[in-house]
Amino acid sequence: MGSMTMKLLLLCLSIGVISVVHGEDPYLFFTWNVTYGTISPLGVPQQGILINGEFPGPNINSTTNNNIVINVFNNLDEPLMFTWNGIQQKKNSWQDGTPGTMCPIPPGQNYTYHFQVKDQIGSYFYYPITAMHRAGGAFGGLRINSRLLIPVPYADPEDDYTVLIGDWYTKSHSSLRKQLDMGRSMGRPDGVLINGKNAKGDGTDEPLFNMTPGKTYKFRVCNVGLKNSLNFRIQGHTMKLVEMEGSHVVQNIYESLDVHLGQCFSALVTADKEPMDYYMVADTRFTKTMLTGLGIIRYTNGKGPASPELPSPPVGLAWSLNQARSFRWNLTASAARPNPQGSYHYGAINITRTIKLVNSARKVDGKLRYAINGVSHIDTETPLKYAQYFGVADKVFKYDIIKDEPSAEAEDKITLAPNVVNQTYRDFVEIIFENHEKSIQSWHLDGFAFFPTAIEFGRWAPEKRRNYNLLDAISRHTVHVYPGSWAAIMLTFDNAGMWNLRSAQPERAYLGQQLYLSVENVARSLRDEYMLLDQTPLCGIVKGLPQPPPYGP
Template sequence: MKLKASGFWKRFALFSAFAAVVIVEAENPYRFLDLNITYGDIYPLGVRQQGILINGQFPGPDVYSVTNDNLVINVYNNLDEPFLLSWNGVQQRRNSYQDGVYGTTCPIPPGKNFTYNLQVKDQIGSFFYFPSLALHKAAGGFGGIRILSRPKIPVPFPDPAGDFTLLIGDWFNRDHRQLKAILDGGHKLPSPNGILINGHGPNGTYFTVEQGKTYRFRISNVGLQNSLNFRIQGHLMKLVEVEGTHTLQTIYESLDVHVGQSYSVLVTMDQAAQDFYIVVSTRFTEQILTTTATLHYSNSYKAVSGPIPVGPTYEIDWSLNQARSIRTNLTSSGPRPNPQGSYHYGLINVTRTIKLVSTAAQVNGKQRYAVNSVSFVPADTPLKLADYFKIGGVFRVGSISDNPTGQNMYLDTSVMGADYRTFVEVVFENHENIVQSWHVDGYAFWVVGMDGGVWTPNSREEYNLRDAVSRSTTQVYPRSWTAIYMALDNVGMWNVRTENWGRQYLGQQFYLRVYTPVNSTRDEYPIPNNALLCGRAQRNSTTPF
C-alpha cells in the first residue's frame, strides 16, 4: 500500500521542526574562503592559452567543508568581463539567490566582488564548482568540492590513507571567446583537442601513494561535452559514493563518468612497487582521445611501462548495465545518523509526470537546441529577481509544457511552474544518436529507470523502487530514456539544463519555479542583503531589502 503524499509531508514537517530546534541550540561552524579570479597563461596541451585562474591556480583550489557548515566565499572578479561561479550538485536549501547562474544571480562586474553565503545543509560527498557564464568553463575557473561527514556520523568504509580530487574533462586549444563566437555564429562546437586530468595533458599529473594502503579518488567530469571512461592500470576500483549518496560497494575495472557527474572510488595499492597509468578516454566518439596521469608508488624505482590499458569504446549496453548497477547503500548513514534506506521514495504517490524531449534544429538560420520545442533565451533580468520584485514581462510561468508539443522549435525564456511539496516523475527522452547528460540545480533525485527506445507508462514496470541512487546529474543514452523521481522540497527558481555546454548555451535548458504562497523563512530565505542588482531589477528596486 502506498503512502499518501500528505502523510509524507507531515513527517517531513515534524523533522524540519526538530532540525530547526537543533540549529537554534547550536549554530553550525563557519568557514571563510577568498577566491581571486584572474587571467593567466596556461599550457594544458602544450599550447599557450589565456586561462581563468583561481588564486593563481588552474584548476582552482578545493573547497573543503563538513555537513551543515556555513560557507562564506568571497569572489573577487579581476577579469575584464562579468563572471559567476556555480556549485554543481551542492543544494542551496531555500536559497536559489546563491545558485550562481544567470537566471538567479546577477553577474559580478569586472573589478568587483560578491560574497556567497552557502550552507551545505544535510549533505555529504563529492562535487565541483565552475564558471557558469558564456564559455568561461572552457578556460578553467573550476575546482573540487568535498563535504565530509560529521565526526559522529558513521561512514561505511575505513578512513583512507589519502584523498585525491581528479578533475577530468575534454579540452579545446581555442580561446573561450573563439568558442563562444562559433556558437554565436550559429554553428556547433568542434571536436575537442584533448583530455585533461587536473589541468594537465598526457603524463602531466602524479599521485604518490604507499604500497598496501587504500586511497580515495574523487572523480568529476568538468568538461564541455564528452563522456569519459576512467581506469587505473593493474588496479580495481570500489565505488563508495556518487554525488552525495553512499553506494553499494561494487568493484569496477573502469567507470564511465558523464559530463557534470562526480564519483568516489577506493583503490588499494596492492601491486608490486612500480608506477602505473591512470587513464581517461572519450566514450561514444569515432576518434578516441586519451590522456594519462601517473600513479607513483613511493617505494617504486620503475617507471610506467607496457601498453596503456584499453577501455570500452562504443558499447552502449555495457555502459547502460554499469549505470543500472550503481545502487544506494541502504544500510549506511547519509548526512544524518539514520540509514539512507529509511526514506521510502518508492512508496510515495507521484502527483505529476513531466516528459522532457530534447531537440536540435536551425532557428533563423542558426543552430539551436531545445527542450519540448522551446529554446531558452536569457532575459535582461535574472528571473529570480524579477519574481521577487514582481517585475512583469521578464518571464511567464508555463512557457514550457510538461510534455513535448510537436511544434517547431521556437525561442522563449522558458519557466515551468511547480508546487512546493509535490512529488514528481520526470522522464528525459533522447531521440538523438548522442549521450546526453542532465542536471537539476537545488535538488537530488532518484534515478529510477533507464532503457532504450521510447518511454511509455508500461516502462514503470522496470523502475527500481527500492535502492535507486540519489544524485543531481544523470545520463540519457542514445535513442533512450531515463526516469527520475524528485521531491520538490526546495522553494526557489532552479536551473534544469543539459551539461553539454554548447547545447546549454544555445538553449537546451529551462527554469523550474518551485512555489509556495506562504511567505516564510522556514520555506525560503529572504533576498540577501548583499544581492547584486541588474537589469530591470536595478531600476525597480528599493534598498535595503
C-alpha cells in the same frame, strides 16, 4: 559583535581559513582572485582563467553543515558567475549561481557567496557558468566530508584525492563562444585532461598522486569536461565504488567506470601492486575518434616508469548501460540524507505530475540552437528569481510555455524565450528525459537530489513504470540518457526557489537547452525560503526598486 570577534573574522577573510562562529555551524572563509593567465595544458599556449593563479582552481574541503563564504574578485574584462554543481542550497536559490537567480559580478568588482552545505556529504565541483568561461578553467573540486559522529561504511583512507577529468579545446573560451554565437557547433575537443594536465608518457612526468604500498586511498573523480562522457581506470588496479554524488553506494568492484558529464563518484584504491608508476587513464566514450588523457600515480618506493601498455577501454552502449544498472544505494549506511521524506520510501509516494522532456537541435535564422520541448531558453537581463520576488515577473517572462507532454511539432520548430515551468511546492514529480538524437545527453538539476529509477533504450510509455527501480535507486543530481533512449527520475520539490535544469554539456546549455523550475514560496515564509539580503546587488528592471515586505516566520 565584539572587537576581538570582528578582528578574527577579518583575519579569516583575508587568509581563507576556518573560523567557528558561536551558536552556528562552522564557517569556512575563502578569497578568490579570478584573472586571465596563459596556460598550455595540451602544449598549445592559450588564455586560461585562473583562481589565485591556479589551474584548475583550489579545492574546497568542507564538512556537512559547514557555512561556505567565498569573496570573489572578478579581474576579468566581462561579467562572471560561479555555480556549485550538486550543492542543494537549501531554501537559498539566491546563491545558486545561475543567470536566472543572481546578477553576475561586473568586471573589476567583487561579490561574496554565502551558502551552507546542509545535510550533504560527497564529491562535487564548482565552475563559472557565464559565457563559455568553463572552457578557460576556473573549475575545482568541492568535497563534503561526513561529521565525525556519523559513521562512514568503510575504513578511513590513507589520503583523499580529487581527480578532475574532462575533454579540452586548445581554442580559447572567447573563440569558442564566438563560434557558438555565429551559429556553429564547437566541434570536437582536442584532448583530455586530468587535473589540468595530460602526461606525455616519456618518463619526465611528475606524479599527480603518491601511494604508499599496502595503504588504501579515496579517489574522488568528476567529469568537468565540455562535450564527452569519459571512461576512467587505473592501470593494474581495481576500484571499489563507495559514493556517487552525495550517496553511499553498494560497494562493488570495477576495473573501469564511465563518468558522464557533470557526474562525480568516489572509489577506494589499494596500493597492492609492484612498486612503480601507474597511469590513470581517461578516454572519450561513444566517439568516432577516441581521445585519451593520462596522469601518473607513483608508489612512494617506486622502481620504474609506468608500463606503456594501457588497459583496454570498454566498448559499446550496452556495456555502459549494464554498468549503470549495477549502481545501487547503500540503504544501511548512515549519512546526511537529502530529501529525507523521500529517501527510504520514494517508490510508495503517489506521483502528482509527470513531465516529459524531449531534447532537440535545429537552426533558427541560420544559427544552431538546442531546445527542450521546442523551446530554446534565453537568459534575461533581470534574473527570473528577482523579477518574481519584486512582483514584476509578467514584464520579464511567461510561465509554462512548454507542455508536460510535448507535441510532435516540438522537435520540428524551435522558439526562443525564457523557459520557466511553474511547479507546486512539495509535489512528488516524475520527469522523463527522452533523447531522440544520436549523441548521449547528460542532465543536471540544481537544488535537489532525485532518484533515477530507469534508463532504457526506445521510447517511454506509462507501462514502462513496471521496470522502475523503486527500492534502491541512488539519490543524485545528474542523469544521462543514451542515444535513442529515455531516463526517468522521481523527486519531491521540497526546496522553494527558482532552480535550473540544464544540459550538463555547456555548449547545449549556452545555446538554450535548459529551463527553470519555479517552486514558489507562496506563503512567503522564512520556514520555506530565505529572503534576498538587502545588500545584494540588483540588475535589470528591479534595480532601484524598494525591497518587498519581509517574509513572515
